[in-house]
């Protein structure tokens with residue numbers, strides 16, 4: 500049956516849009532962590548209950564949100580990060596679509612408390628699903644923001660049905676946290692699940708501390724045999740750690756490739772790395788790596804997909820060549836080291 504065409508009411512539109520961005524607790528945590536990082540936080544505490552289905556709470560010490568901006572932050576297409584189409588061509592922040600909080604708020608009970616100074620006084624806004632107007636109240640909070648998301652999908656039973664076991668959801672969620680901890684070394688992170696501490700990382704400005712963090716997140720075996728890398732040329736830079744062939748895996752499950760601070764999966768990238776590893780890796784084995792690729796934000800389009808896992812390089816050929824050549828050279832060095840007994 501069809502009726503006359505009408506515009507959807509805003510909150511229903513948000514709930515539909517939430518389907519694109521909020522698939523499970525892990526997607527909520529990704530959006531909230533990206534917001535905390537965009538706000539310049541140096542310490543982020545994550546508290547999760549029941550795999551994130553009961554509670555996801557993120558507290559940061561970033562710039563905070565003004566009282567008047569709090570309800571606006573929950574509105575769709577409300578962002579402080581871009582204002583013009585030109586800005587969209589060179590996005591430097593992790594977020595920019597201005598729809599994550601609106602989407603999350605439409606399918607959960609959300610409380611956001613924030614303060615922009617050190618007076619200890621802040622404001623809090625609370626919503627319960629799509630049918631409720633935001634309620635604003637005074638609250639005490641140090642400089643920064645706490646977002647608590649309770650009872651995810653409480654008002655969308657069809658979506659709730661797709662949630663997996665607590666352990667599965669926790670696994671997805673930890674993978675999101677791992678990805679962000681592996682890049683944002685200037686930030687301290689703490690993750691607890693049902694009151695138990697899972698990870699705690701101090702800010703890691705120096706390499707020794709970074710290695711410790713990577714060991715915890717990717718395993719001692721990976722770190723012990725990894726080749727560090729840092730090459731810069733013609734505005735392209737590649738840093739990070741290449742896993743040795745000895746820690747290659749049966750699955751492509753330890754491949755962390757960051758483009759300007761964002762983990763992406765990209766065919767051009769995967770192909771370039773595969774080909775660089777092809778002489779040192781047995782067929783069917785997958786290399787492990789943590790790599791940070793930086794280039795002019797204007798040379799890459801991140802607005803390809805709502806979850807921003809995909810990118811489009813303006814000049815794929817140049818990127819492919821740079822990655823393949825740089826990694827191949829680093830691995831060639833590794834091969835000589837591995838084959839020369841004197842150096843062991």
Ligand code: ADP
Pocket residue numbers: 530534535538559561562563564572573577578579580593594595596597598599600601643644
């Ligand atoms: P986006 O990140 O794409 O701008 P969001 O819906 O995730 O959209 O957030 C909306 C706005 O709320 C942001 O642009 C930002 O101004 C503000 N905001 C959200 N989370 C935080 C936070 N943790 N600290 C400071 N400001 C925040």
Ligand code: MG
Pocket residue numbers: 530533534593594595597599600
């Ligand atoms: Mg955001």
